[in-house]
């Protein structure tokens with residue numbers, strides 16, 4: 157096999173994968189009609205293995221921890237090949253319960269975080285407001301999570317794209333319509349042509365689009381992906397108030413989750429809802445996000461509204477991604493659901509290691525791409 161990889165999909169997963177292939181000495185072809193137009197364009201960008209932990213998802217925890225561990229190296233290496241910013245920030249995260257019921261929710265979560273060996277520091281409201289004076293005095297409980305960081309997904313994805321193109325990647329601006337000739341004589345068909353890929357590694361990293369490419373496994377597609385929509389709002393902090401907050405602020409307000417992510421350019425991303433219908437920003441959801449965010453940080457009322465968007469997370473039935481071999485030269489890497497920005501470092505690294513016959517973290521054995529085929 158040549159040291160050549162064809163990566164289908166130029167979201168955060170495909171782009172990070174292209175980059176890691178180049179690091180391993182591969183030539184790379186990226187196929188995407190419109191890179192960075194999917195979930196990556198809308199995402200918040202929290203790299204938050206602790207604050208994002210969910211009950212009953214123990215198999216995700218080691219994946220998230222490992223990806224957070226190797227993220228700084230990915231950022232550092234990408235920055236050697238591009239002058240574009242990544243929006244990577246290590247200021248940490250505050251997790252807040254707004255009222256007393258939200259506070260006791262947080263106490264239960266802290267117990268669970270200890271069980272999962274995810275460290276947090278409990279702060280008094282006074283300590284939290286000393287660190288972030290814009291926090292409302294009407295908050296009930298706060299913990300600080302130093303290890304939960306963030307990138308700006310649009311910036312980081314653009315930086316990755318710039319880096320891989322400067323290192324010589326070929327970009328075919330086309331949509332893949334079929335992957336034919338399963339094992340080992342793959343042909344990748346596009347709207348405007350085709351590529352014989354029998355001597356390349358092909359990586360299917362097309363986010364939700366991966367489930368719509370027909371027939372590549374015994375005449376069917378085994379991936380069960382569904383869109384899980386999320387509204388997210390962007391606002392600009394006026395100069396005299398900037399920075400309004402320096403850490404990511406996540407909270408529960410009357411049991412509804414909300415987060416506020418400060419960016420280097422003086423904007424805030426406020427997100428995100430989760431629903432399976434209506435692929436456009438929903439007015440009621442935008443209203444609720446802004447009301448809940450303002451409950452935690454009242455100064456948000458003074459900001460300039462920029463946009464409300466709605467992205468589709470590539471969800472799987474068990475919330476774990478699909479990562480693994482799907483033929484002698486086809487690897488699947490998709491279904492990263494709520495955590496694709498965080499898991500991009502691990503996913504990209506693992507795919508390249510698989511293609512070289514090297515060991516990958518044992519936790520990835522739960523991510524078999526065929527586990528939902530029936």
Ligand SMILES: Cc1cc2nc3c(=O)[nH]c(=O)nc-3n(C[C@H](O)[C@H](O)[C@H](O)COP(=O)(O)OP(=O)(O)OC[C@H]3O[C@@H](n4cnc5c(N)ncnc54)[C@H](O)[C@@H]3O)c2cc1C
Nearest residue numbers: 167194195196200201202332363365386467495496497498
């Ligand atoms: C509102 C919101 C907030 C989020 N916040 C976070 C967060 O804070 N932290 C976190 O870790 N994750 C977050 N996520 C999840 C994260 O955005 C996704 O898991 C991640 O972006 C998935 O990346 P991807 O590259 O697999 O898919 P995408 O970004 O959707 O990219 C897929 C790419 O494939 C291309 N494509 C599709 N079909 C084809 C085809 N047939 N041929 C060629 N190309 C094709 C598309 O053009 C697109 O560029 C959030 C998501 C949303 C919606």
